[in-house]
Amino acid sequence: MPQNDVMHKITVIPGDGIGPEITAQVLRVLKHVNAPFSYEEAAAGEIALNTMGSLLPESTLESIARNKLAIKGPTTTPVGGGHKSINVSLRQKFDLYANVRPVRTLPNVPCVGQDVNLTIVRENTEDLYAGIERMVDDHTAESIKRITYKGSERIARYGYELAQKTQRKKVAIVHKANIMKMSDGLFLKTSLQVGQEFPQIETRDVIVDNACMQLVTKPQQFEVIVTQNLYGDILSDLCAGLVGGLGVVPGANIGRDIAVFEAVHGSAPDIAGQNKANPTALLQSAVMMLEHVGELKLAQDIMAALIKTLGDANARTADLGGHGNTVTFTDAIIQNLGR
The missing domain is CATH 3.40.718.10 (Isopropylmalate Dehydrogenase)
Known part of the structure; x- marks a missing residue:
């Protein structure tokens, strides 16, 4: 159960490529543990450029400014054409002066x-x-x-x-x-x-x-x-x-009032939509977000379930030498969380 009764509305940016797939699975885990979040989806990246005419629409910036918390899947910045990196733009717009990158060895991850x-x-x-x-x-x-x-x-x-x-x-x-x-x-x-x-x-x-x-x-x-x-x-x-690579490390960009938690790896368009993507990095970023709002027990529970799941070759995704996929990997994490 959450450690306090405060609800936090967070901006969810699914991103491009594999982003929507792994974001959906991370939200499954957060909802399973009744994390004290409500969710407001916003667009950024190539999807936003193609549908809204901007890599980083004003409505997305307004959502982040309003909610103060965001979780972001990987986004694609097109090469050339004067396009500015979405991550750099977010950092400068909201003065997210601290990039925090925990790096730790995870059991059963080749490294x-x-x-x-x-x-x-x-x-x-x-x-x-x-x-x-x-x-x-x-x-x-x-x-x-x-x-x-x-x-x-x-x-x-x-x-x-x-x-x-x-x-x-x-x-x-x-x-x-x-x-x-x-x-x-x-x-x-x-x-x-x-x-x-x-x-x-x-x-x-x-x-x-x-x-x-x-x-x-x-x-x-x-x-x-x-x-x-x-x-x-x-x-x-x-x-x-x-x-073990960018697929297993989380990241956060933190300012005085606003924090954006993100996948630091790329959007991997070559495997998008194939149920192959590994949600480990973004899930750990969600763990950082829980720690940021003081939900230490929920953060510890999710990490323990993730580590246990990584020990199961049938659950691990193929990039980690396993036989699972995006959904079954998350299924196993949820099963190991119990509740």
């Missing part, structure tokens, strides 16, 4: 990294992703890497507070301040200052190329990583590769 359990906290609104660039001439392009005290301070604070909340003992600040002494230097200096307010947490700073090597060779040494936008994007995918 190269054992006993990995870390969280990447990535600054989401500035750095090169701010899109400040220009053509100097026909043969030269410039991009501006903008780092601010405000952006650095709040992402560092979010990372340390998350470490404190989840009883983690170590924060690693990842940067390239040895080369970019002003921009990355500001990020590092600011993050270290924030870290001084949390003396119970061990702080270390790691140059990004060394961090990549350390993550590949000994990822178990990391608990919370705080980093900038570009580095965080790269490290998030690297770490996902350690534990």
Whole structure:
């Protein structure tokens, strides 16, 4: 049962490709445990572009602004034509400054990294992703890497507070301040200052190329990583590769008042409509959403059922070496939840 009586209306963005299939299954699980949510569906991605003339319709933005919570399946941004990434647009529109990516080894999921359990906290609104660039001439392009005290301070604070909340003992600040002494230097200096307010947490700073090597060779040494936008994007995918790929890791984009929980993998149009897609990543994002609203017991119950289901080869989807499909995998999770 829910831990409190507060109902939350959430915006549901099914997305493109396999998005509607996995979203439907995640909603089945949430409804089975009587999660304290009501659901308002909204469109984004190629489907929205084809039916409403916009990748990110105003009605969808209004729904997210109104509800403050959203869960989003994978969306497709067409290549070329000046189309802006939907994820980048959402982050900038709602100032979703913290990209939070937990990465953990799941039992019975083929992977190269054992006993990995870390969280990447990535600054989401500035750095090169701010899109400040220009053509100097026909043969030269410039991009501006903008780092601010405000952006650095709040992402560092979010990372340390998350470490404190989840009883983690170590924060690693990842940067390239040895080369970019002003921009990355500001990020590092600011993050270290924030870290001084949390003396119970061990702080270390790691140059990004060394961090990549350390993550590949000994990822178990990391608990919370705080980093900038570009580095965080790269490290998030690297770490996902350690534990089985983007199909088994969740993600969230969190601001002061609004949070969007998402599948971080692609829309996989080649298997759309074939009942082959694995809902594990989006289901874990829903677990993060439950934790976000304080429903810790429901979150723990769903994770326990997911882990138990992953131990059943007949239930696991084919990408995990199993014999199940999207629906039967979810059926097994629901069965393992009981109730």
